[in-house]
Amino acid sequence: xxxxxxxxxxxxxxxxxxxxxxxxxxxxxxxxxxxxxxxxxxxxxxxxxxxxxxxxxxxxxxxxxxxxxxxxxxxxxxxxxxxxxxxxxxxxxxxxxxxxxxxxxxxxxxxxxxxxxxxxxxxxxxxx
Numbered sequence: 001x002x003x004x005x006x007x008x009x010x011x012x013x014x015x016x017x018x019x020x021x022x023x024x025x026x027x028x029x030x031x032x033x034x035x036x037x038x039x040x041x042x043x044x045x046x047x048x049x050x051x052x053x054x055x056x057x058x059x060x061x062x063x064x065x066x067x068x069x070x071x072x073x074x075x076x077x078x079x080x081x082x083x084x085x086x087x088x089x090x091x092x093x094x095x096x097x098x099x100x101x102x103x104x105x106x107x108x109x110x111x112x113x114x115x116x117x118x119x120x121x122x123x124x125x126x127x128x
Contacts, residue, residue, distance in 0.1 A: 027071070
């Protein structure tokens with residue numbers, strides 16, 4: 001049996017703004033709305049389906065994107081150009097730094113809803 005993650009729902013206060021935020025940073029496109037969702041398809045086929053959930057608090061979720069070294073450089077450049085705060089760690093203790101875990105590079109940043117986004121060039125535990 002082959003099991004693959006197909007999609008996940010991402011809670012948002014403004015699904016259009018949130019989907020565009022992620023797509024712009026990662027160099028992706030926002031797909032046409034599907035029902036109540038605004039999808040952003042990741043190149044591995046997984047879709048992040050943004051959905052409006054109202055004005056109340058949104059519990060922070062974590063989304064990690066494995067990217068190449070060149071993609072990291074491009075995405076990180078867009079993070080800096082946008083003036084976003086970034087951290088080297090998921091607990092947001094090392095502000096303004098990137099990490100070099102497993103011989104790669106990684107950084108964390110928040111999306112407009114407070115979700116903890118991560119870009120990394122090496123999977124955890126891959127050594128290096």
